[in-house]
Amino acid sequence: MYQALKPSRSEFLPIRQLTCHLRSWGQPDPVQAPLVLVHGWMDVSASWQFVVDAMAAERWILAPDWRGFGLTKAEGPPPDSYWFPDYMADLDALLDAVVGERPVDLVGHSMGGNVAMIYAGVRPQRIRRLINLEGFGMPETRPSQAPGRYAQWLDEIKALRRGDKALAGYSSPDGVAQRLMKTNPRLPQDKADWLARQWAAPNAQGKWEILGDAAHKVVSAQLFRVDETLELYRRISAPVLSVTASDDSLSIWWKGRFTLAQYRERIQAVPDLHNAVVNDAGHMMHHDQPAELARLIEGFIAQ
Template identity: 75%
Template sequence: MYQALKPSRTEFVPVRNLNYHVRQWGQPDATQPPLVLVHGWMDVSASWQFVVDALRADRWIIAPDWRGFGLTRASGPAPDSYWFPDYLADLDILLDHYVGERAIDLVGHSMGGHISMLYSGTRPERVRRLVNLEGFGMAETQPVQAPGRYAQWMDQVKALHRGENGLKAYDAVEGVVQRLMKTNPRLPRDKADWLARHWSAPNEQGAWEILGDAAHKVINAQLFRVDETLAFYRRISAPVLLVTAKADSLGVWWKGKFTLAEFEERLRAVPNARSVEVADAGHMVHHDQPAELASLIERFFLAAD
């Protein structure tokens, strides 16, 4: 099994009726900005371990499990819907708790990359530099789609409360390992073995369950508006580095309905942004090429404005 080179420590922070699970590496340091890492959909904070191990410099690193993922859970019943504004508010309160008024260096993957872009446009003074790792947002929607989308959301919420569309459980951790390797064929066995024990946990019956709420599978009732997204992008004052994988994950997901060229056109709204591509990598770039990604991140954070 993979052996972590830089052990993390974890704690729970009360945030908006949630016990937020936060992982940290290193110690608080007044000489450089805190580094905050935010994971993507159906992922966990431990997912950053391989990149953290590859970083050359020692830094104070903060990585939360988003609400409803990993070990972050509501104190009462789990929600039946999740909304992007909640992630921004959670991040804002976590930064209040850990760093106060200090600006941070922020890295977000996938859903976390999209959230990081929105947050950087909402609180531009809190982000010194931003690395968006395959965080594209979603395909544009039109107002005419709203009634059908609301109907679909209501149907899925009802199905959730009937106990349908839950997350699959596995008889043993080996099933989780195989799922991780099937989803990402580039993921080596030792890393899959390590991740499986952070990405899932045994329940009272001994079956291994994914550490994520089934409600994350419920469609968002709100439309995705590009004009609104661009308004956030225009307010970003931090230099932004977009990191994409050579394997076009966006094209695979959306099958032509949303392309990398379309996203790069949106990125033009960011006052100071550039992009770089990582070869021999898929969507989980931080698993596929952690050393190269760590090098890109460190060079970007050290570069002159």
Template identity: 70%
Template sequence: MYQVQRVSRSEFVPIRHLDYHVRLWGEPVPGQAPLVLVHGWMDVAASYQFVVDALSHDRHVIAPDWRGYGLTAGSPTDNYWFPDYLADLDFLLDHYAGSQPVDLVGHSMGGNVVMFYAGVRPERIRRLVNLEGFGMPATRPAQAPGRYARWIDELKSLHRGEMALKAYDGPDGVARRLMKTNPRLKQDQADWLAGHWARPNAGGQWEILGDAAHKIVNAQLFRVDEVLELYRRISAPTLVVEASDNSLDQWWQGKYSLAEFHERLAAVPDLRRALIEDAGHMLHHDQPQALARLLEGFLDAA
């Protein structure tokens, strides 16, 4: 089993009618910005443990489980809306940071959240890091009727039980699933993550701590013009980190490319990019030491 170096503690914070689970490492340091880490789709806050352990010095780290993930219960609805993540984050920063700007890091879906949030609340961010948060392919207005129809059809599929997440006989099965998704994940890491990524149900089956409703397509189209306006309002120095293994080609089959994402990044006023070698999309699992050094170099720079 993976040996944790820095032990976290859990808190539950009332946020917008939900008991939000937040994982914390370290204590607040006067004059030092809190480090806020937000996870991606079908992930949990504990996923950052390997990077926190790899930091060369203690930081006050705040990592929430997004609504419907980990130990944060899902909202009383049958689907999720991206703006809710922005509002949830704002309420969480009110609670933990007040008016103090934070260092904000997001992975994958969380990387998209932090980029949008930094355009909405630029004054709240001291430094911004996007880990493999690429956004989505551009859409056209003509796609709207089909998108709404697909959204309704998927809601019906969810209610018929056709979108349920697979359960596993035990944590070993969960660990195998994690390693199948990410072949670079080490056995000890997978064994440790399994206990945070899933829990046994009343029947003894291990269920993923993620609401199946997250699988439903967003009813609204992804508007690149809106994204670029948000990017232009980011005032914090911004670091975009990519893995050496490009996942976009596999995900989008030519509908969206890394080159298109880089074109969008030209709208960010103060941008730098970095590459983590020998890593895939879950680069915080694949190369936690390299990522920790990169983060510290950026966050601690004058």
């Protein structure tokens, strides 16, 4: 099994009716900006371990579990759906609690990349450097889709209550590891075995459950507005590095409804934009090529 070279520390903080799990490496530095890593949908903060291990320099690194993922838990009953602005508000509250007004270097993957981009447009003064790892956003929508989207949201909440959206359980962490490798064929066995024990945990019956709330599978009630997104991108004052993988995930996911070319056109709205590609990698580039990604991150934030 993979052995972490730089073991993380865990702490739990009261944030916005949450008990927020925060993973950290290194020690606070009065000069160097904190490096904040935010994970994607159905992922966990431990997923950054391979990248952290590959970094050449020691620094203070913070990685939270988003609400409803990993070890972050809501106070009281879990919600029956999640709202995207809450992720941004959670990040804002977490930075208030841990780093105060200090600007941070922010890295976001996938859903976390989307949150990071929006947050940087709303709170530009809090971001020194921003690295977006395939935080693509969503296909463009039209107002005429709103009635159907609201109806879909209501129907999926009912399905969640019936248990139709429950996440699969596994008899052992080996089953979780096999699932991870099936999803990402580039993931080697040793890393899959290690990740499985971070990505899932045994329940009272001994079944290994994914550490993600099934309510995350409920569709958003809100349509994705490209015009709003572009306005937020224009407000970002930090230099931004947009990193994509050599595999074109968008063509697989959206079948032409949203393309890599459209994403690249959108992100041109960022005033200070830089681009990079990680070769021999898919969407989970932090698992596929952690050393190359660590090199890109360290090089960009050192500028």
